[in-house]
Amino acid sequence: MKAVFTLTPAESRRLIAKAVAQLEEVQDALKEAYVVINGGTTNGYVAQELAGKTEIRPERFTAGTNSHRLMCVTEASRRDPLPVILEKGKVSDKTTPQVLNEHFHPKTVLIKGANAVDAYGNVGVAIGGFDGGTMGATAGIAISQGLKFVVPVGLEKMVPSVEEAAEAVGAKTFDYTMGADFGMWIIPNAIVITELEAFDILADVDAIHVASGGVGESAGAVVLAVTGEDEDVKKAISLVESIKGEPALPGFKGDCENCRYACKFAGTKKQDLPDWLKD
Template sequence: MKALITLTASESKRLIARGVRGLSCVQNALNKHAVIIAGGTTNAFVAEELLGVTIEDKTGYTMGIVSKGELGISRSTKRTAPYVIVEGKVIETPWKEYLPKLKSGDIFIKGGNAIDYTGLTAVMVSDASGGTIGAAQGILYARGVKLIVPIGLEKMVPDVRQAVEFMTKSTVDDSIGQKVGLIPMLGAIPVTELTALETLYDVEARCIAAGGVDGSEGAVIIAIEGLDEEVQRALRDLQTVKGEPPVSAS
């Protein structure tokens, strides 16, 4: 059986978050190791799915934000600090303080701004020291900590490597909104809508189109194929993500 699904950007975020929760490495880390859920609006959805919490203002779970047609900084007055989870329990230690304790088996979850057809991801940064990924990446590489990047297909770009090389040739002189750089996240495990669907259900998933109007800007159209009962199960579950309200910046 083959079926078509259309997901808005916020519906995609909810599905992706459920896909992250369904990864065996994440389940193992939640039970036996540590998980850091770094900032990002998609990561706010991830935190909700992993912890059963509600984050009303998801723009308060990020610093950098693209809104109102500009690169900017979140102006949310309802800030939520990134969660650090150790053996299934949230601890109060700030993520930067816990970072040096990470070891193999632990998970670091970081949102991204770009993904290409190879699965290479990148994140925009405005901080001179590289922001979150600048602080974390060395430790993650050195200690074999898995870096998981929940990222929607709306962020698909032609070639991340070329984009990074172009951005690093010279500094940005001017910008409509915040000036940023672009850092690649080599070795990361991207979790897109397709990853989520194929993790949660025994189906093959392909993105066949994207875009729309009247609130469906950034939407993706996905085809899934599998046994009738599995496709029907996916469609039933996906009804629960339909109508997910858009993330709005105050």
């Protein structure tokens, strides 16, 4: 049996989050170790699915964000507390350094968002500042000790080559930036979950990315064809029908007037911003 679906970015995020919750490595960590859910809009959905925290708003579960037609940084007052850490399935007040050092467990899983994915399974995350953000704080011990990064990322973020993308950026290499300046970290030890892996995990069907793009509510949408046994495809259909209509996320950007990034609009008062950049 064969079926075809169009998923908006919000619908894809919900689908991927459901798959991450069922991933074997995540299930093992929920039973025996820690799950560290770092920032990112898709990770906000993951936190809802794993922790049952329905009060989490994915648009606030982020620091860096692509919003208001720019790469930007969410104003601190509009962010939810990050990360969410689960200890044997329960919300914990431990910090990431405590989890990775004092309470290290080899089955701990780090869930990290991404800004780029390619057809070879490479993923990259945009980073600003001098400390490398979440990756700078966790990559060393994760790589040396063999921890896994689970990376939920939608196919709307597909690029030809993550390696080439990382080589092309770097905050201090730009002479002009419309939006926050940034570099890119290629995430190591990554278990990448796109819509394709999600359909495999949740419905045991093969999915192929066949088209992208749209207008209005379908802006950023992806079109996926799935094949499999009749019962499995029917399961995929039921799954998609259950997430259809997932509302689009609003975008929360930074305060341009007090922005520290090398953006064209940094230091601009709100009344002087173009209409498309105003809150």
